[in-house]
Amino acid sequence: MSASTPLRTALIGVALAATALVPLQGTALAAPAHPASGGSAAAPAAASSVSGIEDATARALARSLADPAWRGEVRRAALAADTVGLGGLTGRAAAPAGRNLAAGIAEADRGVAAAKGLGSGAGPLLRVGLANASMRGRLAAGTAPLVAAAPSDDDGATTFTAYDSRGTAHRLALDTPTSRPVYLVGIDGAKAVAEGLKVIDGALAAKGLNAPAPATTASTLAAASGIDTTRVDSVRVADVQEPFFKGDAEIFTLVTGFGKDGKPRVDTVEMPYLNKADTTYYPGQVLVNWSNYKYDLADAVMMEDDGDTNYQALAKAIATVLLTITDQGAYIPLADAVLDAIPTSWWTDDPDYVESWYSLARSSSGKRNGAAGNGWMTVSPYHVSEL
Secondary structure: OOOOOOEOOOOOOHHHHOOEEEEOOOOOOOOOOOOOOOOOOOOOOOOOOHHHHHHHHHHHHHHHOOOHHHHHHHHHHHHHOOOEEHHHHHHOOOOHHHHHHHHHHHHHHHHHHHHOOOOHHHOOOEEEEEOOHHHHHHHHOOOOOEEEOOOOOOOOOOEEEEEOOOOOEEEEEOOOOOOOOEEEEEEEHHHHHHHHHHHHHHHHHHOOOOOOOOOOHHHHHHHHOOEEEEEEEEEEEOOOOOOHHHOOOOEEEEEEEEEOOOOEEEEEEEEOOOOOOOOOEOOOEEEEEHHHEOOOEEEEEEEEOOOOOOHHHHHHHHHHHHOOOOOOOOOOOOHHHHHHHOOHHHHOOOOEEEEEEEEEEOOOOEEEEOOOOOEEEEEEEEEEOOO
16 A cells, blocks of 8 residues: 555565466356457446456456557556556557557546545546566566456455456466466555545535634634644554455554534544554654544544445444534543444455554553554654644
8 A cells, every 4th residue: 555556456475476377167257359459358347346346457458468569568567667557558558459448447447436435536546567576577578467356355365366368267376386477456545545535534524523623712822832733653553454465555544532512523544654564663643633622532443445445435434423422521432433333244355443542642652552452553742833
């Protein structure tokens, strides 16, 4: 998910460099044949889920590679960068097969945005890149590649499906070598999270759940002297809830408490740097802006976007629960309410729960272990002075 590796399925890791190629028997694939002469390419199917769109796109791209000229263009792009946007790649294609694929990719990009509940401003999200850098030599030497979308579930899968230029499906095993390079089709996870949090912010604002603090004489004076915040000095999680074959995680945090108006409040915090398990990061990132909160306490719920997250639906679910909670004149932890709002069906390869911190105080300082025992962070009060 980091800026250098924006593909959601990312680079699978060393394990994928050792995969087995096993043709699937009796698999019916309904994509029309793509002629090597550069005729009409198979457009990605209009699947309802992100994983379905990725798989259909991978299959269509694989069939289009029957055109040698287009296959060369894709190869050069894959060797030049870790990942490349499919919309841009097909849009500027010189080979007919690439140009013929452009409309289907544009449709698939719109389908991804719709499936994730993103606005029209999300732009192209689908990307493609080599599954592992160790495959570069074989690709450069002209070995015919396969194309796959990484698995989109958290059930401990050890295989996934890839396609060749005839549209034939092959099962790739994670523990046996193969001599063929593999392209992975996925989405720009960092971009999707950034756009998704904008959707959540807008939806919650419409319900009054992250409204600006009302102006008062006291708040005006406080603003004039700066604002008090809680800063994350360092953070580490043992499990980012991202299967190893998917690469980097896409982490975000929901900060909850009661706003100045007495209503529950949710502020979204993007954490694009926090993408590896058992790695300590030192972001110096502001987590809580206390000028937004009535009490000197707040909760934080850390989540991971696993691809099929629909941000509009997530915001609606959270708002529905929080709007039933009223201020009783004392702080009430809201982390459980946020977690309870997430439908059970979303806990498999959707926004996964990573960790939570209860009752972060305005004065909190030092190491705070998460409630789930999966992570910790060190925090400190941090005053942001007026410019």
